[in-house]
Amino acid sequence: MNEIFDKLLIRFLFTVFICLGLLFYKYAHVLFYPSQKKQILKKIYPSENYVDTLHVFSRLIGIALIFSTLEFNEYIGFVRSVLDFFILGTSGIVLYLVSLYIMDNIVFYNFEYKDEVLKKKNASYGIVSFSQSICMAFLVRNIFQESEHSLIILFILWLFALVLFGFSTKLFAYVSKLSFNSLMIQKNIGLAFSYSGFLFGNALIIMAAFHHEHHDIVSYCIQVVLKTLLGALIFPVFRAGVIQVFQIQEGPTEGKSTDTPHLGYGIYEGSVFLMVGLLTSIIIGQIHFGTIYPFF
Amino acid sequence: MNLNKIIIYSLLLLTYLGLSKSLSPSEFGISYVFNEESLSSMIKGAPVSVILVDTHSTGFIIKTYYQKYKVVYGFQTYEEIIVRTSRAFTQKNKDFIGMSIFRRSEDLNESFTPLPPGSVFIGNRDFGRWRNTNKGKVWTFYRAYRYIPQYTGLKGYNATYNVYQQIQKSIRDDKPFFGFNDEFGTKGSITRREFPAYFKKDRNDQFDLKDYFSDIVKRNFRASRGAQ
Numbered sequence: 001m002n003e004i005f006d007k008l009l010i011r012f013l014f015t016v017f018i019c020l021g022l023l024f025y026k027y028a029h030v031l032f033y034p035s036q037k038k039q040i041l042k043k044i045y046p047s048e049n050y051v052d053t054l055h056v057f058s059r060l061i062g063i064a065l066i067f068s069t070l071e072f073n074e075y076i077g078f079v080r081s082v083l084d085f086f087i088l089g090t091s092g093i094v095l096y097l098v099s100l101y102i103m104d105n106i107v108f109y110n111f112e113y114k115d116e117v118l119k120k121k122n123a124s125y126g127i128v129s130f131s132q133s134i135c136m137a138f139l140v141r142n143i144f145q146e147s148e149h150s151l152i153i154l155f156i157l158w159l160f161a162l163v164l165f166g167f168s169t170k171l172f173a174y175v176s177k178l179s180f181n182s183l184m185i186q187k188n189i190g191l192a193f194s195y196s197g198f199l200f201g202n203a204l205i206i207m208a209a210f211h212h213e214h215h216d217i218v219s220y221c222i223q224v225v226l227k228t229l230l231g232a233l234i235f236p237v238f239r240a241g242v243i244q245v246f247q248i249q250e251g252p253t254e255g256k257s258t259d260t261p262h263l264g265y266g267i268y269e270g271s272v273f274l275m276v277g278l279l280t281s282i283i284i285g286q287i288h289f290g291t292i293y294p295f296f
Numbered sequence: 297m298n299l300n301k302i303i304i305y306s307l308l309l310l311t312y313l314g315l316s317k318s319l320s321p322s323e324f325g326i327s328y329v330f331n332e333e334s335l336s337s338m339i340k341g342a343p344v345s346v347i348l349v350d351t352h353s354t355g356f357i358i359k360t361y362y363q364k365y366k367v368v369y370g371f372q373t374y375e376e377i378i379v380r381t382s383r384a385f386t387q388k389n390k391d392f393i394g395m396s397i398f399r400r401s402e403d404l405n406e407s408f409t410p411l412p413p414g415s416v417f418i419g420n421r422d423f424g425r426w427r428n429t430n431k432g433k434v435w436t437f438y439r440a441y442r443y444i445p446q447y448t449g450l451k452g453y454n455a456t457y458n459v460y461q462q463i464q465k466s467i468r469d470d471k472p473f474f475g476f477n478d479e480f481g482t483k484g485s486i487t488r489r490e491f492p493a494y495f496k497k498d499r500n501d502q503f504d505l506k507d508y509f510s511d512i513v514k515r516n517f518r519a520s521r522g523a524q
Contacts (some may be wrong), residue, residue: 174304222315222319225315225319226312226315226316226319229308229311229312229315230312232308233305233308233309233312236301236305289354
């Protein structure tokens with residue numbers, strides 16, 4: 001019975017530790033958005049501003065996603081496993097929050113959190129921010145798994161993934177007919193769906209590019225670059241295939257203006273980006289050719 | 297389609313191919329043997345005998361061919377090398393597994409006629425001598441070079457003077473020599489004994505649908521029945 005209580009106690013202790021991680025985020029939020037210090041430190045009323053709720057809780061979901069990849073192995077020693085858990089957990093949260101800060105500056109370089117979320121309650125901003133947080137969380141989680149508990153490799157891969165993801169977000173102008181900045185100002189939900197699908201598609205491709213065996217970091221990074229390039233080659237083929245098969249007319253219907261795109265168009269684009277991202281990840285990550293060496 | 301998009305896509309494709317070619321680990325450290333001349337330039341030293349010990353192809357639509365050689369030197373240990381080859385070169389040598397497909401003598405004479413392995417050492421007075429037996433003159437390596445028959449796969453084979461003469465004739469006529477009883481080459485008994493790795497592999501590329509489905513049934517149903 002003692003053993004059962006002990007295990008239960010350990011589980012509770014870790015639950016508290018994870019809650020402390022969430023508390024850490026609360027204060028980190030203040031660091032990233034200093035002008036909104038009071039807003040996050042006071043009570044949150046989710047029904048008051050749903051865009052802010054979406055913004056804050058997307059980050060909490062992200063932190064939960066990162067924590068979900070950590071393991072506690074008591075059999076290697078309690079203190080050692082606690083320290084492992086603490087160091088990896090803390091580095092995970094720090095990397096995630098820094099990623100969000102950098103990505104916010106890349107994606108929303110023309111927009112301010114204070115204006116869009118707190119003043120204008122821009123739903124489009126909220127949805128894109130939500131998708132971006134979840135994508136970054138999945139990427140950091142994936143890198144955690146690939147780094148195999150090495151903090152140096154984790155840092156290198158994180159930087160690498162951040163560069164790839166940041167660069168990929170800039171390609172939206174080439175693959176979509178929607179103008180990000182002008183439609184974001186207009187709070188267009190169609191844009192939010194389209195851009196979210198695009199972010200998820202990109203994240204899936206980058207995650208697939210990172211998923212392979214690594215013996216040394218240089219050849220691993222070369223393979224990641226090659227797979228990402230391959231993704232960029234396969235992505236338009238799938239997209240053209242979908243458009244061709246389902247005879248999708250991307251232009252406006254007769255008598256309609258193209259200035260304000262319909263929500264349906266955004267949903268269509270977002271869905272296609274997500275689906276094509278998933279299919280591309282199969283091509284770049286799940287086709288294995290083996291090696292000639294076992295034959296010899 | 298927009299011309300700009302086509303240009304960007306083509307550039308991406310070229311970048312991918314260029315980077316793959318120059319950075320891919322599978323492209324490192326493997327030489328390409330297009331024909332006999334490229335094999336000759338790759339192999340250094342003399343006397344040397346290059347024995348083809350294995351061949352393999354990868355790819356489904358565009359095939360890549362590989363050959364494995366055992367390079368036996370006169371005055372040092374042997375080495376094994378894997379090279380990428382052309383289709384024509386692979387096809388040309390498909391019947392010569394376990395045979396010497398290139399040799400260079402001490403006086404730097406080169407020959408590409410497929411011959412029994414280590415032919416370059418037979419009859420070379422620096423490596424051995426002719427011994428009179430009841431089978432006639434048989435080549436025997438000196439004690440210092442007793443490893444050569446092991447390396448080449450000639451162990452237990454009596455290289456008689458007739459064999460030596462036939463080897464010289466084959467070189468002159470540029471005609472392969474498989475041994476008087478076809479002991480060498482892909483179908484040879486000595487090749488089968490000395491280079492078993494080539495024959496261990498399942499080279500039957502035919503896909504049997506019946507086997508495939510029976511394997512699925514076996515894996516999914518018989519195993520669970522066994523568990524019950």
